Amino acid sequence: xxxFVHFLLLVLLFxxxxxxxxxxxxxxxxxxxxxHHWDLRAEGAxxxxxxxxxxxxxxxxxxxALDSNPESLAARWRLMRAxxxxxxxxTDDKEGKKKIFDEGKAxxxxxxxxxxxxxxxxxxxxxxKASPVELVHYLENSPDVVGCFFWSSANWGQWALAxxxxxxxRQGAAGKIRDLAKAVTILDSNYAEGGGYRVLGRLYHQTPYxxxxxxxxxxxxxxxxxxxxxxxxxxxxxxxLYLAEALWDWNKDSxxxxxxxxxxxxxxxxxxxxxxxxxxxQERAQALLEKWRGKN
Numbered sequence: 113x114x115x116f117v118h119f120l121l122l123v124l125l126f127x128x129x130x131x132x133x134x135x136x137x138x139x140x141x142x143x144x145x146x147x148h149h150w151d152l153r154a155e156g157a158x159x160x161x162x163x164x165x166x167x168x169x170x171x172x173x174x175x176x177a178l179d180s181n182p183e184s185l186a187a188r189w190r191l192m193r194a195x196x197x198x199x200x201x202x203t204d205d206k207e208g209k210k211k212i213f214d215e216g217k218a219x220x221x222x223x224x225x226x227x228x229x230x231x232x233x234x235x236x237x238x239x240x241k242a243s244p245v246e247l248v249h250y251l252e253n254s255p256d257v258v259g260c261f262f263w264s265s266a267n268w269g270q271w272a273l274a275x276x277x278x279x280x281x282r283q284g285a286a287g288k289i290r291d292l293a294k295a296v297t298i299l300d301s302n303y304a305e306g307g308g309y310r311v312l313g314r315l316y317h318q319t320p321y322x323x324x325x326x327x328x329x330x331x332x333x334x335x336x337x338x339x340x341x342x343x344x345x346x347x348x349x350x351x352x353l354y355l356a357e358a359l360w361d362w363n364k365d366s367x368x369x370x371x372x373x374x375x376x377x378x379x380x381x382x383x384x385x386x387x388x389x390x391x392x393x394q395e396r397a398q399a400l401l402e403k404w405r406g407k408n
Contacts, residue, residue, distance in 0.1 A: 139181045146173035146190055153197060153388065160392035164202040170194045178219075188223045189259030192216050196266050199274075201388050206274060213271035220264025220292075227257055244295035258299045265292035265311045277320050286319045286326050305345025310354060313338030317358045334358045335366070349386065349393035352377045356397065360404060367404070374401050 137145075149170035156163030174191040178184060195216035199209045224244065231250040232239045239247065244261050251257055268289045272280030280286065289311065296308030304310075317334035319326050338355040345351050352373050359370035374397040382390035 137176070137180070139177055139184060139187070142173050142177035142180065143186060143190065146170045146177060146194070149173060150190070150194060151385075157388050157391075160201065160388055160395055162197075162202050162388045164198065167194055167198050167202055171198065183226060185223060185226065185254075185256035185260050188219055188226075189256060189263045192219050192223075192260070192263035192267050195219070196263060196270065197388075199267075199270055201392060209270070209274045213267055213274050216267030217264070217271050220260065220267055223260040223264060227251065227260065243291045245291050245298065248295050248298050253299055255300075258296055258303050261292045261299070262296045262304055262307050262311070265289050265296070266307075268292065269311060269315065277318065278322075281320055281322055281326055286315065286329075289315050290328075301340075302344055305348040306341030306343070306351060309337045309341035309344070310348075310351055313341060313358060314354050317354070317361065331358055331362045335362050347380075347383070349377060349380075349382075349390040353393045353397055357400065360400075371401070371404065374398075374404075 147170075149166045152166040153170065154162060155166050171191065171194045174187055174194055177187040178191060181187065195212050199212035199216065203209050203212060227244075227247060228239050228242055231242065231247050235250050239250065242250075265288075268285055272285045272289070293308045293311035293315065296303055297312070301308060313334045313336075315334075316328070316330055316337060319329040321327065321329050335355070335358045338351065338358050341348070341351045342355050356370040356373040356377070359366040359373070377397045378394045378401070380390075380394075382394070
């Protein structure tokens with residue numbers, strides 16, 4: 113009894129510290145914080161040039177979320193999405209873009225490694241070298257997997273542009289982007305308003321033709337993929353812009369349609385939730401129209 117009383121006094125005088133959730137933010141609260149700043153990414157923007165404050169805070173929150181839970185695919189695709197926006201719209205210099213897309217690419221490669229490990233665990237077979245297309249057959253439909261594949265393909269694409277198309281081809285970037293985007297179309301063709309088809313179309317249009325490496329590159333195939341993206345997301349400014357560019361390059365008979373798409377795009381009001389992205393697409397469409405009309 114004396115021992116018990118002594119122990120009780122110790123507990124009362126020196127209580128065990130209790131750590132509140134506020135002291136260590138949960139994964140969910142960090143993701144919500146990042147999402148809040150993501151939604152505000154156009155705050156303070158001047159046309160298509162955003163103030164980087166909000167996207168930088170989104171990146172910080174997603175990084176913290178990933179540090180707190182390195183296995184979180186939800187944190188990974190959000191971080192890749194934020195890197196893409198930062199590099200594409202909020203960074204002007206080439207070296208800065210390289211650094212950002214290097215980081216986005218690395219996050220995507222780690223996500224692919226995690227997805228392969230999960231597929232291997234479920235099947236009992238080693239899938240450590242499986243492509244994204246091969247992996248979809250072993251995984252349940254997961255929005256986080258789709259998000260990782262899509263935003264990884266987007267970061268790889270911008271990485272290729274930052275470092276140069278031919279250098280990217282030599283390093284196998286085109287094949288990686290193609291496999292990631294194809295996996296997206298299989299898992300969820302509607303994701304990001306036809307995002308998988310949009311990436312495929314842009315890839316097939318912009319990839320240099322190199323025999324035995326990128327012999328599959330084709331403007332005709334690009335138009336087919338981009339038409340599917342446009343059918344899924346007819347109001348998506350990037351779908352419209354990329355389709356117009358591919359149509360112009362395809363053949364002379366398709367150039368009237370290209371002009372119409374670009375003209376309609378620049379006359380539409382930017383969507384509030386995509387203010388920066390839409391205005392950037394409109395500026396590019398305007399520049400293309402001026403160039404195309406000069407050739408007619």
